[in-house]
Amino acid sequence: MPIFIAMRTQHRYLVYKKNNKLLRTLSELSVKCKLLDKYIGESTHIYALEFSLYEDNSRFSIIKQEVDKFGLVAQIGSIFDIDDYAKANWFWVSVGEYQYPQPEDNFDYQKRSFNLDSYCEVCGIGKVQKAPIRLRTLPKQPKNDFWGIHWEHDIIFVRERAKRILENIGASGISFSKPVLHKNDHQIEDLFQLNIQTILEPGFNNYNTQELHCNAGNEENSQRELNADTIYCGRAKYHFPMIGGLNFNETIFDEQSDIVKTSEYFGSGASAFRLPIFSKKLKTILEKEKIRGIGFTPIFH
Ligand SMILES: [Zn+2]
Numbered sequence: 538m539p540i541f542i543a544m545r546t547q548h549r550y551l552v553y554k555k556n557n558k559l560l561r562t563l564s565e566l567s568v569k570c571k572l573l574d575k576y577i578g579e580s581t582h583i584y585a586l587e588f589s590l591y592e593d594n595s596r597f598s599i600i601k602q603e604v605d606k607f608g609l610v611a612q613i614g615s616i617f618d619i620d621d622y623a624k625a626n627w628f629w630v631s632v633g634e635y636q637y638p639q640p641e642d643n644f645d646y647q648k649r650s651f652n653l654d655s656y657c658e659v660c661g662i663g664k665v666q667k668a669p670i671r672l673r674t675l676p677k678q679p680k681n682d683f684w685g686i687h688w689e690h691d692i693i694f695v696r697e698r699a700k701r702i703l704e705n706i707g708a709s710g711i712s713f714s715k716p717v718l719h720k721n722d723h724q725i726e727d728l729f730q731l732n733i734q735t736i737l738e739p740g741f742n743n744y745n746t747q748e749l750h751c752n753a754g755n756e757e758n759s760q761r762e763l764n765a766d767t768i769y770c771g772r773a774k775y776h777f778p779m780i781g782g783l784n785f786n787e788t789i790f791d792e793q794s795d796i797v798k799t800s801e802y803f804g805s806g807a808s809a810f811r812l813p814i815f816s817k818k819l820k821t822i823l824e825k826e827k828i829r830g831i832g833f834t835p836i837f838h
Contacts, residue, residue, distance in 0.1 A: 544615045544616060544617045544618065544621055544781070544782055545591050545592065545593050545615070545616050545618065546591065546592040546593070546613065546614070546615055546616075546780055547589050547590070547591055547592075547613070547614055547615070547616045548589060548590040548591075548592070548601070548611035548612075548613050549587070549588075549589045549611060549612045549613075549614070550586075550587065550588050550589070550590075550604070550609050550610075550611050550612075551585065551586070551587050551612075552585070552586040552587075552609060553584060553585055553586075554584065555574070555584050556586075556607065558607075559586070559607050559609075560572075560586070562603055562604070562607075563588060563604075566596075566599075566600050566603060568588050568590065568600060568604075569588065570586055570587065570588040571585075571586070571587040571588070572585070572586050572587075573585040573586075574586075590604065590611070613779060613780060614779045614780060615779070615780050615781060615782050617782065617834065617835055621782075621835045621837075622833070622835055624835070625817065625835030625836055625837070626790070626816065626817045626836075627785075627790055627814050627815070627816060627817065627835075627836040628814065628815050628816075628817070628820050628833035628834060628835055628836060629783055629812045629813070629814055629833070629834045629836060630683075630693070630813050630814070630815050630831055630832065630833055630834075631685075631690075631831070631832045631834070632681075632683045632684060632685035632693055632694075632830055632831055632832070633678070633681065633683075633684065633685055633830055634685045634686055634687045634690075635676060635677070635678060635684065635685065635686065636672055636673055636674070636676075636686050636687065637673070637686065637687050637688065638650065638670050638671060638672070638686050638687075638688065638689060639671040639672060639673050639719035640671070640719065641673075644688075646670075646671060647664060649668060649671060650666060650667065650668050650669065650670050650671065651664040651665060651666055651667060651668075652664070652665040652666075652667040657751060657768075657769070657770035657772065658807065659751055659758065659767065659768075659769055659770070659807065660749075660751040660769075660770060660772060660774060660802075660807065660809055661774075661802075661804060661806070661807040661808050661809035661810075662751070662770065662772045662774060662802050662809045663770070663772075666732075669714060669715060669716050669717045669724075669730070670686065670689075670692060670716045670717075670730060671716070671717055671718070671719040672686070672716050672717070672718060672719060672725060673718075673719055673720075674718075675718070675725060675726075676694075676725075676728060678830070680829050680830070681696070681829055681830030682695060682696050682698050682699040682828045682829050682830050682831070683695055683696075683699060683828065683829070683830035683831035684696070684728065684830055688808070689810070690804075690808070690810040691733075691798065691810040691811050691812065691813055692730065693730070693731045693733075693813060694716065694728050694729060694730055694731065695713075695728075695729050695731050696727050696728060696729075697727050697729075698826075698828070699823070699828055700713055700729050700731075702822060702823065702826055702828065703731070703796070703819075706795065706818075706819065706822060708795040708796050708819065709735070709793065709794055709795065709796075710733065710734045710735035710794060710796060710797070711731060711732060711733055711734065711796050712732045712734065713729040713730065713731060713732065714729065714730045714732060715728070715729060715730070716728055716729075716730055731796075733796050733797065733798045733813055735794050735796065735797040735798065736797070736798050736799075736800055736811070737785075737789045737790070737797050737798065737799055737800050737814075738789045738800060739789070739800040739801060740785045740786035740788070740789035740800070741775065741783075741784070741785055741786075741799065741800075741801045742784040742785065742786065743775055743778075744781070744784065745778040745780060745781035745782075745784070746775050746776045746777065746778035746779075747775065747776045748773055748774075748775055749773065749774055749775070749776065750771060750772070750773050751769045751770045751771055751772050751773075751774075752769045752771060753767070753769055757805065757806065772802075773801075773802075774801070774802035774803060774804060774809050775801060775802070775803050776803070776804075776805055777803050777804070777805075781837075782834075782835065782836075782837045783812070783834065783836050783837065784836075784837045784838065785799070785836055785837075785838060786838065787838040794816065795815065795816040795818060795819040796813070796814070796815055796816070796819065797813075797814050798811040798812065798813055798814065799811045799812045799814065814836065815833070820833050
């Protein structure tokens with residue numbers, strides 16, 4: 538177990554059906570809620586109730602017992618506090634996802650943009666990019682300096698401003714390439730794919746999540762209908778840990794690098810991606826420059 542953990546475990550609830558009894562109960566229990574309850578025009582009613590319970594609350598089990606009576610399902614995950622960010626030297630970065638890579642039908646984008654020689658359709662490991670990512674339209678988020686697409690969670694795009702910052706700090710092990718518009722093959726202006734070449738040595742501590750080997754008997758595949766033709770590659774990946782954060786051996790990180798990817802793959806089903814990780818130095822610079830469109834999650838050791 539990591540030693541310095543100040544994170545909290547959150548149970549987050551989203552409710553889309555009006556329930557006055559639940560509202561009364563939450564109010565009696567002094568649980569803070571965000572509520573959206575309004576009509577648009579005469580017929581469209583929008584209702585969304587959001588609230589969270591925290592395990593470090595001394596009344597957690599009492600409140601949870603009451604909330605459980607409503608049969609709601611919570612998303613459970615860690616949230617990190619200012620101390621976690623202050624102590625971390627490395628951060629997993631995530632960007633918003635705004636478009637599907639093209640052509641999206643039957644996942645045909647994979648054939649266009651990736652070499653699939655060692656790709657496994659079951660676990661999703663093994664794609665190697667060979668050609669530009671193809672987009673349907675120009676990005677419609679002008680304020681985002683960082684930008685992303687659905688399905689390929691480790692592909693990051695940057696705008697000119699962010700590219701310049703990365704170049705100015707002399708970030709090693711990266712290169713930039715251009716995505717194209719699918720309909721005409723034209724390169725997209727002011728958008729670059731950030732290619733991360735440095736892959737860390739293995740060093741993930743999976744004390745808080747499942748290691749899955751790609752085979753017919755693993756936790757995911759044992760529920761599938763048996764198909765004699767299915768080929769399983771045997772490679773390993775991890776479910777993304779929801780509680781306790783990402784824990785890596787500190788020695789795999791090199792102070793000379795600012796941008797790296799993990800050796801390990803993460804994801805479930807046919808999704809497999811390596812985590813892009815930025816240094817604290819780079820995070821500090823990007824925040825100072827008020828760069829937008831990127832989220833940082835601390836790495837623990
Ligand atoms: Zn596989």
